[in-house]
Amino acid sequence: xxxxxxxxxxxxxxxxxxxxxxxxxxxxxxxxxxxxxxxxxxxxxxxxxxxxxxxxxxxxxxxxxxxxxxxxxxxxxxxxxxxxxxxxxxxxxxxxxxxxxxxxxxxxxxxxxxxxxxxxxxxxxxxxxxxxxxxxxxxxxxxxxxxxxxxxxxxxxxxxxxxxxxxxxxxxxxxxxxxxxxxxxxxxxxxxxxxxxxxxxxxxxxxxxxxxxxxxxxxxxxxxxxxxxxxxxxxxxxxxxxxxxxxxxxxxxxxxxxxxxxxxxxxxxxxxxxxxxxxxxxxxxxxxxxxxxxxxxxxxxx
Numbered sequence: 001x002x003x004x005x006x007x008x009x010x011x012x013x014x015x016x017x018x019x020x021x022x023x024x025x026x027x028x029x030x031x032x033x034x035x036x037x038x039x040x041x042x043x044x045x046x047x048x049x050x051x052x053x054x055x056x057x058x059x060x061x062x063x064x065x066x067x068x069x070x071x072x073x074x075x076x077x078x079x080x081x082x083x084x085x086x087x088x089x090x091x092x093x094x095x096x097x098x099x100x101x102x103x104x105x106x107x108x109x110x111x112x113x114x115x116x117x118x119x120x121x122x123x124x125x126x127x128x129x130x131x132x133x134x135x136x137x138x139x140x141x142x143x144x145x146x147x148x149x150x151x152x153x154x155x156x157x158x159x160x161x162x163x164x165x166x167x168x169x170x171x172x173x174x175x176x177x178x179x180x181x182x183x184x185x186x187x188x189x190x191x192x193x194x195x196x197x198x199x200x201x202x203x204x205x206x207x208x209x210x211x212x213x214x215x216x217x218x219x220x221x222x223x224x225x226x227x228x229x230x231x232x233x234x235x236x237x238x239x240x241x242x243x244x245x246x247x248x249x250x251x252x253x254x255x256x257x258x259x260x261x262x263x264x265x266x267x268x269x270x271x272x273x274x275x276x277x278x279x280x281x282x283x284x285x286x287x288x289x290x291x292x293x294x295x296x297x298x299x300x301x302x
Contacts, residue, residue: 003072006060007294010044010078011123015286016059018067019294022133024287029063031055049099057108064114074118075297077126077289081162085120091181092150119297124152130292131247132156141244143237147252150180151188158296168233190229193252209255231264238269243277249284256281
């Protein structure tokens, strides 16, 4: 890693860290501070994009001042399809569509005396890079499913392309219309937290899986569909890029039954050279995402 890099994870909150040698120096700085969301309603999902850029820049500036840091680059993980610093689409953050976050953040940082190059990445890609860095696997292909409000698919090394794996088509049923982007048959339309709440208007996701464990037929059927959908999306990735390990993280990773998932995947991938993939459920960590954003920025600016 080329000196000190600022890593930023901007999803439900803004987390900023100073990264050296693939590790965070000191503590992360979080915006809004603890308790502020409830008091002021300043969640990132409700902020205009210019305010998001200003808050990221100010949080970076405060963090650099605290650590007397002069970062060589700034990397930001943000939800959506992102190319050259432009958020082309962000289904779960509607106000972000078309935002030139790279330019806005570069300008806001320059106004605060920080002139480091800025690189913007999909948040799931940042998580994948963080997993690679913290496990000493920067030379390997790393794929990460993030299960939360939506479904993220992260890939390391970072490559050109949208990599919107959460919108992989996993069913041809025309009634599967629960995805937040409006598309039919998407993985996120089955597995996403929002989609599950729309499907089961009388149950929360926790209750769906609790009822499945208790033997409820409707919830058991959905649990199988949920796992089959993730297996199908993973099988598609395997058929395109080859076998390997898939990490599963995010708030809803706790619902995953690895045995069931692996069985479905084995049924879907039959060609011998493509077999051998495994799943690992790993705890979600904002620090890992911050490290990953910094790692990708370091690679992009060298």
